[in-house]
Amino acid sequence: MIKMNARKLMAYYRARYSYSGAIATSAREHREIAGLVAARNAEAAEAAMRQHVQFDQVTAMDLLAVLD
Numbered sequence: 001m002i003k004m005n006a007r008k009l010m011a012y013y014r015a016r017y018s019y020s021g022a023i024a025t026s027a028r029e030h031r032e033i034a035g036l037v038a039a040r041n042a043e044a045a046e047a048a049m050r051q052h053v054q055f056d057q058v059t060a061m062d063l064l065a066v067l068d
């Protein structure tokens with residue numbers, strides 16, 4: 001079960017990061033969130049994290065396709 005879920009997760013990541021610039025954007029967002037956490041700016045960190053996990057580039061159908 002763990003291996004199956006790991007394969008599904010890796011398929012999702014391949015789909016998610018296949019878009020041009022997606023990796024650089026994700027890394028920039030991670031640095032921003034880490035900086036906000038380090039600065040103890042909880043509200044801004046939470047807002048940035050919520051924005052980061054939004055499926056803005058990968059639609060729900062893309063996600064369902066890789067998890068099938």
